Each structure stands twice: as C-alpha cells, then as structure tokens.
Amino acid sequence: MKADPSGVLTGAHYLDGDFACGEGAMAAGCRFVAGYPITPSTEVVERISRRFPMMGGVFIQMEDELASMAAIIGASWTGTKSMTVTSGPGFSLMMENIGLAAMMETPCVVVNVQRGGPSTGLPTMVGQADMMQARWGSHGDYEIIALCPQSPQEAFNLTIDAFNLAEQYRVPVMFMMDECVGHMTERVVIPPAGELECVPRRLTAKKPGEYLPYAFDGGLIPEFARAGDGYRFHTTGLTHDQRGYPVMSVECQQENVQRILDKIRLNVDKIVRFDEEQTDKADVVVVTYGITARVARAAIDLARKEGVKVGFLRLIVAWPFPEKRIQELAKKVKAFVVPEINRGQMLLEVERASAGQAPAIGVPHLGGGVHDPHDIAQAIVEAAK
C-alpha cells in the first residue's frame, strides 16, 4: 500500500540522521513510539514528539528502556506500527523484551544509534560496536533483521524498509545507525506519499473461532489478529503451539523455534541487501557498513591510485549476513578488508563466510571518531600483496 500522507513531509530538507529516521518512521505509518532519552538517539523522539500529535500518533517517554520495549510490543498487538529508539546501554536493557518480540512474532522497529562503548563509554561519540549484540543480544535461538544506513537520506529510506521488513516477517528489526550518521546534517529528499511503498499489517481473514494465532502455511509466517477485534487469542513468550497455548515439550520447542528461525533463514536471499562496486575483478574487497563505508570510499580511491584493484561491498542489511556473496567472492579475491568502528565484529562473519578461502583482515577502531582513510588504504595495499 502507499504511505499514509499524514505522516509524509514531502520536500527537500536539510536534516540530521536522527531527524530523518524519525521522518522515515512517520512516513512508514508508525503511530506509536515509546522511548527513553539517551544520547545520541534522543533527537529521533524529539522530532517525533513534535509531529505525532498532528497525525494521530502517540509518543510516551517511558520510565526506562525495558518499559519502552515492552510498551511497543503491546502497542504492536493492536495493529499499530511501533518503534523505540535507544543507544548502547539502553539496547542492553531491551534485550529480554527483544526476545519476547521475537518469540511472540511481533513486528516492531528498534533504533540503536550506536556510540562508543562498552558500558557508558563515549556517549557523544561514534561507535559501531553493537553489531554482534544486535544479532545475539537476547538469550536463546532467534533471528532478527538489522539494517545500517550510511547517510541521513538512507536513514529516511531504510527506516521505511525496516518497518516493511518487520511487517513482512513478523520480527523485531534492529535499525543500527551510528552517532556520526545520526548527528550529520545533509540533504534529505522526501518524495510524495504516493511514491512510498509501505507493507500493511497482514490481518487474518478468518473468523474468531477458526483463527489460530500461530497457524502457518508454506510461508512460515502466521497471520495477525489485532487485540480488540474479537479474536480473544492468547499469546505468550513461553514455547507455544499453534493455538498460542504454552506447551512444555521437546516437539513443541522444535516446531516453534525452528519456524521462527526458518522464516528468516529460508528467506535470506530475499532479505539481504548490499551495495557492490567493482568486485568482479578485484584483488581486495572492502566489506563495510554505516559511516565507515563513506570513509572507506576515500580509502579505496587512495588505494586505487596505487594500482590496487579494490572492490567495495557495503552491507545495507547487516543481519542476516550475506554469506553467499562473501563465499562467492572469497573464491576470487586475495583478501577481504573489513574496517569498522569496533574491535572486529562483522569481521568475524566475513571470516566465517569466507571459510579460509581468503583471509579477512580487520581495520579496527575502538570508537570516538571515524577511521583515517590512510589507515584503511594502507591495510588494503598490504592485503593486496
């Protein structure tokens, strides 16, 4: 369906990444946001709290991040698209309820504007060290989708994609921005509402009595029913059967958990997205994401001047990881270079996917600033040898 025009601020704007993300959420049809202030993400909700009363949205600043996450799950069960916004320390607090969203199969978006960590770390300075946490942060086996924008324009576009993916796969989507993109101000063009595609909540057509909350067909994704529409369903974070009733058995665990994993794993090809440039004949491929992607471009130019054949692969969807593409490239390239503002997190994924066929060389930066392009360029040149 097309975007609801009440949320779309059509035009060319000069916005920072946080504001652009908020605009993206409103354009996507999000009408409930619960959040807790944390630098550098607060501007997202500040923007939303300003515009929501004009479009039938509700923003509530909850007492902590745990409440925020729980509130957006509850809100989502009324059929409302919901979102919360946080950074590293708040992300850690939200983990249990992210697991609940994954288990109850509740569509929602969690924005993490990453900052220097661990712990309180560098509140006002950039980091990208929550990438693994986005995938593995909560306990148990579950799958999520994570996206990484590299600019305020992408912060707008990808937030809409995040909501669409959440609705399509009934999964919490982690929107992994970083402080640099969040606080960088650039031109953001917002098209008219008619040009934006939004995936609506897939409501069941069955009648109450026939509907089972977790019945599924080949697509593995159950149909949704809104609380208050008369279905009187039950849902739980406990391992449950198709009726939503908890069943403590090995068979039920197998069926329940395998399906919530499979609905992402079997659809990986449809979900992964990345930008590729000149990877066909490359000796070295730089794999990167977020703000580091923009720094890496400068580094790649420097390396190409020195004659190195460098390819560029930017992760747009970081989780699920594009293993297949990395596997293919690993057969052809001499090495991967993975610059990121952490001690090596997506590097581990590249290494794993490459399976020893090509070394993966990290260019870590512990946070607080972006890389010096020369450092990355040097790593690329060395890798080519």
Added chain:
Amino acid sequence: MSHEREIIDQAEMRSDVHPVISVTPDHEVLVENHPLAEYLRMDRMPHIWCPTCGIGIAAKCFAEALYELKVDCTKVAVVSGIGCTGRVAGYMKLDAFHSTHGRPIPFATGLKLCRPELMVAVFSGDGDLVGIGGNHFIHAARRNIDLMVVLVNNFIYGMTGGQNAPTTPLTARTSTMPFGNYERPFNIPHLAASCGATYVARWTTLHVRRLTRSFKEAIQRKGFRFIEVIAPCSTLYGRLNKLGTGFDLMKYYRDASEIHNGADTRDVQIDFQGKLICGKFLDEEKPTYIESMHEHYRRVLGERYVPMPDTGGWINGQD
C-alpha cells in the same frame, strides 16, 4: 470402556453427587455448563495451580464481574507477567498476553494507548508487580494510566520455589531467608495510593463477594485502579512456615481479616499471621493520562491536534 468413563458412570449413578461432565470423542473431560465457561478457557482445564491455591478464586471473581456487568469481552485485554499469578492470562478467554517478568504494566500501557477503547487489565503477582516491576508500577500509578491492576499477593515467589518477596512479612521463612525474613516488606495499598492510584482496595480470596464487587466497581472506573488480593499459597508459603495448607490459611483469613473501608493506607501493613485489614481504601476520580493528553493538546494545538482514534492506530491497507 475408558477408566474415566467408568468413574463418571459410577458417579452419575449415585444420587448424592451431580457431576455435569461431558466427554469428547478424545475422552477429554469438559465442563460446558459452568456458568463462567464463556470467560474461561475450559479447554485448558484443569489449570496448573496447586490444590488450595487462591489464584483460581481471583480469576473467577474477575470473570464473575465481567459476567454480571455484561461487559463486551471482545474489548477486554488481560496482560500477565511471569509467575503463578502470571498464568491467569492463559486461562481467561479474552485477548490475553503473557509477557516478561515485571513488564505487564508497560505492555498494557502500549495496548491501552494504541487502542483506547479496550479495557485493559493487568493480573500478576506480588514479586512481578512490585519486585522486578516496581518501577513500572509506580510510574503507571503516577501517570494515572487507565489500567486495572490486580495484584495477587501470596507473600512469596511461588513459581520459582518459595523465595523471599517484597511482600514477605517479617520473620516468615522462605527458601532464600531460611532463618526468617529480616527485610521490611511493602505496604502495597499505601504504595499504590501514594503513587497516585485512584482506586485502591484489598481483599482476601475468602471475601469472594466483596472482591467481585470491587472488580465490578473498578471495571467501571477510569484511571489506575489497584486491587490487592491476598491468596493462600500452600505449597510454598504455607509449607515453609508450617502454616498448613491453603485451607488453614483461609481459616486464618476468616479469623484475622477486618474490614475497614476508607482506612488510611498507612495503617494497613501486614505482619506475619497478623491482622489483615481489608476494604476499599481509596476511590476517587482524577483525569487519566489519555484524558490529560487530549485536553492539553486540544488547548495548546487547537484544530491541528489529531488524537489517536479509539479504535487504534492501525492504518488500513489502502492503495
């Protein structure tokens, strides 16, 4: 013939017992004629609660209140946390959510704010609501969010095996205070009232009629309504403190409870096997969170304000 069928046949032949049981082709025993079957998930009976546990009574009084008020049950949602009382959501035939430990109140807040026409009830235990969920409890009361919060207080963490709870009275034995509790417990009605709840009542599971009446009153009110239900826990609290079964605890409630409607909540603290002051302590009308929000925005933004529709923030699929 199945063993169950034999028993039922024999029972039906006796004149002093009138079982009303139907047996499905799968030999599942269903109660179809129970007056409250409409409100309870009879396909999940028998429930998991122990013999002489009082949680079933609290759930039943709620169902009875819904029945007597003829509430439209498609517009009621119930949210539970984790624990023995947390299982209540699983047995009520309403839109029921079994959320994480301590978080039913914010979960319910999200539900209520995004579909204001729903009547949202939170049913959870003492550890869940004022232990791990304490922060959410006080803020929801402060905001006067339109929720009916039912706290079933058995003075212990039952599901996990009998640990100390924020409500365990002084000197009571629990599994983590094996020599007796030296930690001061909460006076929950006082907590609720001082944080801003607009309806505060406490009853025991013995006071079934008054509890049902309290539920009926609370359902018809707005704002943060709080009802504490003191319930027996025989398997943990009763056994660890050598108080007998829930049956003995119910007799203690009969002997020790005093009804003081309108009492000052500062005076209703519970000592170990001491007086249980029950009653409706507070009943007032204050603007709820949603009412305050609408009123404020209408005043400040005038025509520009677009409130969240009562039927929810779901945007219809449209092309």
Added chain:
Amino acid sequence: MKYWRKPLDYDQVTVPHGDVHIVVERCKGCEFCAEFCPKGVLEMSPEFNAKGYHYPRAVKSGECVNCNLCEMICPEFAIFSTPLPNGKVGEVVQVDSTGVHEGGEVADEG
C-alpha cells in the same frame, strides 16, 4: 428455615433453592466449599477421584439456597449451583420462654 416469630411478609418471601453440581474429576480436594457453605450442604466424600483427591458431596441437598458461594470460592471451577424452579418456603417454629417448639404450616409453592 426456622423463625421464632412469624414475619409479616411471610407469605411473599421465597427461600430460593438450588442444586449443586460437582465436577468430580476437576476437584483438587481443597475443602473450601465444604467448609464455607453457609448451609453446611457439602462434606468431603470418602471416595477419591482419578487423581486421588477427595471431592465434596452434597449431604443436605435440600438445604442448598443457591447462594453460589461454593461456585465463587472454588479455585478449580469444579462446583456450581443452579436454581431450582420451585422455591420452598421455610418452616415456621415458635420460640417462647420454654424453648423452641416445632410446628406451624409449611406452605409449598408448588
């Protein structure tokens, strides 16, 4: 029901009567209904159900006034009472200084 003085509206008041239904297999033997029934209609049976619990049985079935207390206080949803259509008006007795004397009409509403 025994009265020591005949009430003025004696002819109009009907004591309701009820029938107790017990779901034997669901009972967990807590004894709440037997203990708290205001008319003492129930007592725990010496029989066991399939799970090994003693369940209640109605020993004074005619006394049940359909107050529903057993239904409300049972945690297992295992007992309920339903009204019997024909109410029976209670007996009238006289009390004077020499004690209680049984007697008086018993009117059956039929």
